[in-house]
Amino acid sequence: AQSVTQLGSHVxxxxxxxxxxxxxxxxxxxxxxxxxxxxxxxxxxxxxxYTSAATLVKGINGFEAEFKKSxxxxxxxxxxxxxSDAAEYFCAVxxxxxxxxxxxxxxxxLVSP
Amino acid sequence: xxxVSQSPSNKVTEKGKDVELRCDxxxxxxxxxxxxxxxxxGLEFLIYFQGNSAPDKSGLPSDRFSAERTGGSVSTxxxxxxxxxxxxxxxxxxxxxxxxIGYTFGSGTRLTVV
Numbered sequence: 001a002q003s004v005t006q007l008g009s010h011v012x013x014x015x016x017x018x019x020x021x022x023x024x025x026x027x028x029x030x031x032x033x034x035x036x037x038x039x040x041x042x043x044x045x046x047x048x049x050y051t052s053a054a055t056l057v058k059g060i061n062g063f064e065a066e067f068k069k070s071x072x073x074x075x076x077x078x079x080x081x082x083x084s085d086a087a088e089y090f091c092a093v094x095x096x097x098x099x100x101x102x103x104x105x106x107x108x109x110l111v112s113p
Numbered sequence: 114x115x116x117v118s119q120s121p122s123n124k125v126t127e128k129g130k131d132v133e134l135r136c137d138x139x140x141x142x143x144x145x146x147x148x149x150x151x152x153x154x155g156l157e158f159l160i161y162f163q164g165n166s167a168p169d170k171s172g173l174p175s176d177r178f179s180a181e182r183t184g185g186s187v188s189t190x191x192x193x194x195x196x197x198x199x200x201x202x203x204x205x206x207x208x209x210x211x212x213x214i215g216y217t218f219g220s221g222t223r224l225t226v227v
């Protein structure tokens with residue numbers, strides 16, 4: 001069985017500050033890991049994914065995430081927050097060879113001027 | 114189309130009625146997924162179609178839920194005898210092929226059961 005824990009249902013940052021959204025996973029087999037973003041009244045958009053290549057994954061909009069097997073973590077970061085980054089972010093895990101995703105509960109990112 | 118299209122975008126129905134939610138995947142995508150997003154449960158997998166294979170129905174919460182995919186393209190999710198706990202946003206996604214897991218989501222159908 002697999003699961004995802006996202007620490008913090010809400011994270012607040014100031015514009016220009018570092019964004020750090022935490023994700024820890026549990027999987028009995030090597031996982032694939034994902035970050036999705038959801039803007040109000042929209043579907044989920046893929047930010048980035050880890051599928052066993054480089055452990056540091058770069059995504060869209062300046063986001064990146066690092067797979068750390070020893071910590072079972074896949075935290076999402078962005079050096080400098082922008083107002084347009086305000087949205088809900090979901091971490092997800094999939095077992096290799098399977099295409100269904102298990103999602104975390106989501107973290108709402110709030111960006112203040 | 115350019116993206117995954119879902120209709121209706123909003124649906125209000127009375128408890129006990131049946132509803133049908135439609136998903137039109139990206140042309141050429143062979144894999145299609147339904148997920149449910151609700152306040153209490155977060156995002157949950159419901160069902161997965163891949164080509165002509167039997168669907169993976171392991172996420173369907175009860176036998177009131179069913180889905181079909183006609184001609185390997187459009188999919189319909191049907192909920193019979195709706196209950197208030199069925200209120201949620203139903204998201205459809207598609208991907209080019211099996212195990213291509215960076216799939217594209219639609220904007221969802223917000224279902225409200227009153």
